[in-house]
Amino acid sequence: MSNPTESPRTLVVERVFPHPPEKLWRALTESPLLAQWMLSNDFEPVVGRKFQFRADPAPNWNGVVDCEVLIVAPFQKLSYNWGVGGSESGLQWIVLWTLTPAEGGTHVRMEQSGFSPDQKAAYQGAKYGWQKFFGNLERLLEPETGGSE
Amino acid sequence: MQAAADNVFRALADPTRRAIFEELTRQGEQTVHALTRYARVSQPAVSKHLTVLKRAKLVRHRREGRETHYRAQPDALRPMVDWLDHYGAFWRDRFDRLEALLERMK
Numbered sequence: 001m002s003n004p005t006e007s008p009r010t011l012v013v014e015r016v017f018p019h020p021p022e023k024l025w026r027a028l029t030e031s032p033l034l035a036q037w038m039l040s041n042d043f044e045p046v047v048g049r050k051f052q053f054r055a056d057p058a059p060n061w062n063g064v065v066d067c068e069v070l071i072v073a074p075f076q077k078l079s080y081n082w083g084v085g086g087s088e089s090g091l092q093w094i095v096l097w098t099l100t101p102a103e104g105g106t107h108v109r110m111e112q113s114g115f116s117p118d119q120k121a122a123y124q125g126a127k128y129g130w131q132k133f134f135g136n137l138e139r140l141l142e143p144e145t146g147g148s149e
Numbered sequence: 150m151q152a153a154a155d156n157v158f159r160a161l162a163d164p165t166r167r168a169i170f171e172e173l174t175r176q177g178e179q180t181v182h183a184l185t186r187y188a189r190v191s192q193p194a195v196s197k198h199l200t201v202l203k204r205a206k207l208v209r210h211r212r213e214g215r216e217t218h219y220r221a222q223p224d225a226l227r228p229m230v231d232w233l234d235h236y237g238a239f240w241r242d243r244f245d246r247l248e249a250l251l252e253r254m255k
Contacts, residue, residue: 011233013240019251027250037246108247110240 011112018105021075028078028097039065043080045072051080075099082112154232157225160205165190166198170207173221180216 017024027033029045039053046069053065064084071079082093093112100107161167165188172187173179181199185192199219202208206225210217 011236011240013237013244015244015248017248017251019254023251023254027247027254033250033254037250038243108244110244112236112240 012109014107014109016102016105016107021099021101021106024099024106024108025075025078029072043067043069045069045074045078047072070094071096153228156205157207157229158232160201160207161229163198163201165194166202169195169198170202170221173208173219174223178218178220180218182216184219 027037029043031041031043034041034043039055041051041053043049043051043053049069051067051069053067055063055065057063066083067080069078069080071077076099078097080095082095084093096111096113098109098111100109161170169184169188172184176183179187181192181195184199185195188195188198199208199210203210207222208219209222210219212218
């Protein structure tokens, strides 16, 4: 049932749910349903719509995620950017949901990738860059290659 | 959201800075001149990028004569890795909650 095959450095989480894509789509896009499993929100499935997720505030974070809807392809793809720490920090992510019919249900893939606001136009390229970088992280951190104090 | 991770992400959000940092992790210590040749941008631009990396503690420098040498500090990536792990846990938890909701929706 549940098989997260994510690599911790690329932030991909995948699972097959024994439910049809239409039902998954509702859970992903109807604000009250979304609030039941994600976070409270004022989401609407309209490209360009700005909305917020609200979590409990944490140290150094007010709990607000500023988002804008990027892709709405019913029953297939949903994407929004994901901004934390306000505009001043400039930390932006893109969350992409992909639904694919699978035997006995729906394969759901969530990909979270990073990019900075000035790279919005070239976000595919930026996304690739980050993923490649994350892929290398493990190697970089392995038996501390440098920086012994 | 950790402030340290925030600094590291911001420092590495720029592709040129990422490239410079990766080059330093591959090649070990490099002079500003060598990095300028590698990055193919002007030396002032490289120096600016190095300053941002230095502020995030991703690189250290030492002067030798008229040259400044930079080296990567991969340990500084740790807050970023922790932060990514944290997000991984967040999403797996949300998937569990989504699964529970889908059952209730029947």
